[in-house]
Amino acid sequence: MANTVKPSDKVRIGIIGxxxxxxxKHLPALSxxxxxxMVAFCDLxxxxxxxxxxxxxxxxxxxxxxxxxxxxxxxIDVVHVLTPNRSHSFISVDAMxxxxxxxxxxxxxxxxxxxxxxxxxxxxxxxxxxxxxQARFGENAKRLKAMCAAGELxxxxxxxxxxxxxxxxxTWGHFLDREIQGGGCLIDLGTHAIDLALWLxxxxxPLYVVGSVFHxxxxxxSEANRWGPWDTEKFQVEDSAFxxxxxxxxxxxxxxxxxxxxxxxxxxxxxMLIGTRAGADLFDQRxxxxxxxxxxxxxxxxxxxxxxxxxxxxxxxxxxxDWIDSVREGREPLVRMEQALVVCKxxxxxxxxxxxxxxxxxx
Numbered sequence: 258m259a260n261t262v263k264p265s266d267k268v269r270i271g272i273i274g275x276x277x278x279x280x281x282k283h284l285p286a287l288s289x290x291x292x293x294x295m296v297a298f299c300d301l302x303x304x305x306x307x308x309x310x311x312x313x314x315x316x317x318x319x320x321x322x323x324x325x326x327x328x329x330x331x332x333i334d335v336v337h338v339l340t341p342n343r344s345h346s347f348i349s350v351d352a353m354x355x356x357x358x359x360x361x362x363x364x365x366x367x368x369x370x371x372x373x374x375x376x377x378x379x380x381x382x383x384x385x386x387x388x389x390x391q392a393r394f395g396e397n398a399k400r401l402k403a404m405c406a407a408g409e410l411x412x413x414x415x416x417x418x419x420x421x422x423x424x425x426x427x428t429w430g431h432f433l434d435r436e437i438q439g440g441g442c443l444i445d446l447g448t449h450a451i452d453l454a455l456w457l458x459x460x461x462x463p464l465y466v467v468g469s470v471f472h473x474x475x476x477x478x479s480e481a482n483r484w485g486p487w488d489t490e491k492f493q494v495e496d497s498a499f500x501x502x503x504x505x506x507x508x509x510x511x512x513x514x515x516x517x518x519x520x521x522x523x524x525x526x527x528x529m530l531i532g533t534r535a536g537a538d539l540f541d542q543r544x545x546x547x548x549x550x551x552x553x554x555x556x557x558x559x560x561x562x563x564x565x566x567x568x569x570x571x572x573x574x575x576x577x578x579d580w581i582d583s584v585r586e587g588r589e590p591l592v593r594m595e596q597a598l599v600v601c602k603x604x605x606x607x608x609x610x611x612x613x614x615x616x617x618x619x620x
Contacts, residue, residue, distance in 0.1 A: 286577045299326075364439070390576075416457070420526065427484060466617050497514065
């Protein structure tokens with residue numbers, strides 16, 4: 258991938274979708290970088306685009322309601338696609354056809370066919386495409402990745418990918434709408450956990466998947482939900498999902514995912530790895546390595562050195578820094594589109610398996 262931005266120039270960014278994921282994640286993180294300019298903002302609700310432009314844009318930032326008008330600006334280098342899941346694919350494809358590099362929020366798409374169309378557009382137009390999987394960029398996630406790569410855990414043959422909330426159903430936007438989002442907790446949270454596990458194992462060759470998807474609590478009223486009671490009439494998607502992924506090399510990954518589950522063990526974007534030399538439990542701010550040393554069992558604990566919410570060092574900021582650097586340097590970002598496509602295939606297989614009550618083999 259050739260460098261498309263001169264070293265002396267700032268990367269010019271257009272934002273498509275100015276809702277919650279934009280204002281809570283992308284815009285604050287991008288604003289900390291000194292080698293970018295946010296020059297265009299688009300949203301179907303014009304006031305949201307205007308607000309984002311006022312708070313984060315250049316003085317002459319443009320505002321649009323139609324994303325295709327934004328894409329006509331040939332001075333824009335990069336587009337961030339931060340819209341509901343249903344539109345990820347066609348907006349990303351149009352952006353790359355218009356010559357833009359694309360950072361798309363997770364999931365890559367709501368079907369494998371749509372995700373493959375995105376990857377094909379990136380190759381056809383020689384554009385970079387990355388997906389918003391920030392869990393990889395936590396300090397301890399990167400530490401554990403280095404340990405795995407160095408062989409410190411030995412042959413890793415089992416993993417668990419956690420995306421479990423006790424009562425954490427998002428009650429705003431389109432999260433509960435199956436047509437717009439393509440699913441519930443699995444496509445929203447499980448996608449992060451699966452990406453993290455595959456990356457840690459450096460294994461993107463699933464053989465088959467068995468999945469179960471449940472709608473057990475979405476019909477129950479809950480005052481205890483993190484974001485207030487959900488509308489039981491509008492809760493169309495799953496509240497929990499579980500998967501069993503058999504890899505071609507024999508390794509196994511279990512996926513535990515929920516927005517609402519009767520458990521006291523909440524673990525979101527966490528992982529457990531079991532290897533022949535050692536095991537690992539990756540928590541929020543902690544990483545615990547366990548094994549046997551000098552005839553005794555041991556547990557080595559590593560604590561994150563920076564705050565989860567620190568502006569300069571949080572996972573969101575680290576991913577977007579890597580993304581912008583990849584555009585400037587003409588290299589692949591850490592989150593590659595081919596890897597995200599495998600995640601999409603696994604998500605689709607879990608949903609298919611749950612519907613057919615049978616294993617789904619992945620080509």
